[in-house]
Amino acid sequence: MADKKGPAARAPGKKPRPANAGRERQATRQARARAETDGRVPQTQKAYEAIKLRILNNVLPPGSQALEQELAAALGMSRTPVREAMMRLASEGLVAVRPRHGMRVLPISVADMAEIYEILTELEATAARAIAARGPTPAEIKGLEDAVAEMDKALCGDDLAAWAAADERFHKLLAAYAGNKRLQAIVDTFFDQTHRARMLTLKLRPRPTRSNDDHRALVAAIRSRDPGAAHRIHHEHRVRNGRMLVELLGRLGLNQL
Amino acid sequence: MADKKGPAARAPGKKPRPANAGRERQATRQARARAETDGRVPQTQKAYEAIKLRILNNVLPPGSQALEQELAAALGMSRTPVREAMMRLASEGLVAVRPRHGMRVLPISVADMAEIYEILTELEATAARAIAARGPTPAEIKGLEDAVAEMDKALCGDDLAAWAAADERFHKLLAAYAGNKRLQAIVDTFFDQTHRARMLTLKLRPRPTRSNDDHRALVAAIRSRDPGAAHRIHHEHRVRNGRMLVELLGRLGLNQL
DNA sequence: TGTCGGAATTACGTATACATTATTGCACGC
DNA sequence: GCGTGCAATAATGTATACGTAATTCCGACA
Known part of the structure; x- marks a missing residue:
């Protein structure tokens, strides 16, 4: 790469800045204070x-x-x-x-949904196993249980939107508690990608009673620190749901949404 | 063109372009021809x-x-x-x-490696299972076998760099053949992220004879269309290797690389 | 002597300008 | 009538300009 710029184009490796690394004086103080209060968003x-x-x-x-x-x-x-x-x-x-x-x-095709569900199935099940293996904190148990409770409540009141929100919260908490930032990021991204599709199918699919039960069982497995059961329960939940969704979309002829 | 949109800044939903969607005339022809020969890279x-x-x-x-x-x-x-x-x-x-x-x-810490290996373990094993489940094409079998052969050759000649390249090729082929673009993208990204660490530990770890055997066994399982075995073999391979690596780095006190 | 406060400088975030390239509209030939 | 080539136009990719916020430098003070 003969980038001309005449004399001694310094290699980017040699940091040319005056040797002042690791030196952050107290001027940062007020800056930091500002940054906290200042709601400035780029x-x-x-x-x-x-x-x-x-x-x-x-x-x-x-x-x-x-x-x-x-x-x-x-x-x-x-x-x-x-x-x-x-x-x-x-x-x-x-x-x-x-x-x-x-x-x-981008529209989401059935094939896309299948790809995404394949990945979510594995990663979420892994997350469930990891949480059970290390033992959940009481706060985590509470977080998951609250989400399930909200799902139950929403389902009783036939509030599908609320159910979906709570379900999403459950899944995201699961990914968050696993303690693997990268896994969490992937799960979150794919969740967003399928958001539209889930909202759409919400009213077309059977009432998701089973999901609530599955999640309740998962929490129990996690609470009793049974990694194998946690993995299995959630893996099966995801596989079952994925299949249902793909089959539903196929039956309705919706493959772009 | 006073585009300061004073009155009625049009909502982005209403596409203001003249209704000519789905209309790509033959002018594209020469453009396309150019694009193929022209090595123009942004x-x-x-x-x-x-x-x-x-x-x-x-x-x-x-x-x-x-x-x-x-x-x-x-x-x-x-x-x-x-x-x-x-x-x-x-x-x-x-x-x-x-x-x-x-x-x-960013340096890669042992914790980062653990995160990444956890994900790669699951996704690659899933890929292996998927390939075995649908039945591999002869070309795919050949691709994988060639990579293994190259790994063997490199190991005989004590050429660790070549071994690493072939090993990487094997893993990337596996991810590619699964037919899940998203899975492939994730695997590729994380491979790049650990590239440095793998290169470094290459000379510090025991000779990777076992890896070649594992991969050979995986190809056999894929060839005989045994999804369960394919998943198990590769999952174990990854878990074993991940543990080895984390333990090695810990022992050497390398937790930033 | 070590710390603090303020000016100068720097790096970035964003806006704008410019050149390139693709697409569109249109005149023209078969 | 329909397809082709050319000019006009538009949208992008990249460069540059500019204002702001942050960091560094430097002199003063306890």
Whole structure:
């Protein structure tokens, strides 16, 4: 790589800054204090969150396209942060960016759902096993139990949206408690990716009574520190649910959503 | 064009472009032809590849820092594409970007290795099971066998670097053949993340004879379409190797590399 | 002597400008 | 009539400009 720039283009390895590493003086103090109170949020993140929210809530439905400039104008910022947000969303699989066509919100196909469920099945079951193996804290038990209780309550009241929210909370807690940040990140990302599909099928699928039971059983297994049972219960839960969903979508002829 | 959108900033949902969706005329022909021959690579990708290569090969060792401007100067481009590349590398876990300190190449700790191996163990074993379940094609069998043969050859010749390359090829093929793009992407990303550590421990660990045997056995299980065996063999292989590595690093006191 | 406060500088986040390249509309030939 | 080539236009990729926030440097003070 003959990058010209004449004299001694210094190798990026040799840090040219005056040797002051590891030296953060107290000027940071006020800065830190400010950062805590100051709710300042970078434009890039605002763009990311705004666009993601619109996608998850179907304001930007799958298949819809948008140009950088349109989004920038709509969000009242320049193209730069929008562009960065789009790249991030693309890496998360929510949108695709085709060079001159703007971003396109990606529809989820049945095949996509199958891929995602295959991964979630394994990773969540692994998480369940890990929690049971190390022994859960009381707070964790409570977190999971509360989520299940909320699922029960929602189901009694026939509030499917609330049930879905609680179910999502349960799954995300499970991933969080496993203590594997990377696993958690993957699970969270894929959950977002399937959000739309879950919301849609919510009213088309049979009442998810079984899910509540499964989760209750899982909590019991975790509480009694039985890694094998925890893994098995949740793995089966996920496989069963995945199959049901794929079969349901296939039956309804919905393979783009 | 007074695009300051004073009145009625149009909602991003209503695509304002003239209704010409699904209309790509033959003008694309020459463009496509050009794109194939033209080796034109966007700066952003050049930056990404260049920086990633330097990280994987320890030219930018873990812990080293670099500013956007430095990298831009070194690569002969502006800050913009460098910045985009950095964001991508950060999302892949290779670097961290602290607001005023530039990017820092992330060291891999023993805990990180444990996290990554936990995930790879599950996902690769799942891949193995999936391939066995659907029945491998002859080409796939050949691909895997060739990789194993190369591992054997390298081990005979005591060429550890070649062994590592072949081993990596085997694992990546496994992930690729599973037919789950997302799974493949995750495995590839984490492989890159542990590249440095594997290269380092290569000479410190016992000769990896066992790995070759494990992989041979896995190919046999896949060939005979035994999903259970395929999963078990590879899962055990990964668990064993992961434990060995973590124990080795712990014993040597290397927990940042 | 060591710590503090403030000015200068720096690095970044964002906006804007510019060049390139792809797509569209249209005139033209078969 | 339909497909083709060319000019116009638009959208992107990249570079540059600019304001802000943070860090460093430096002099004063306890």
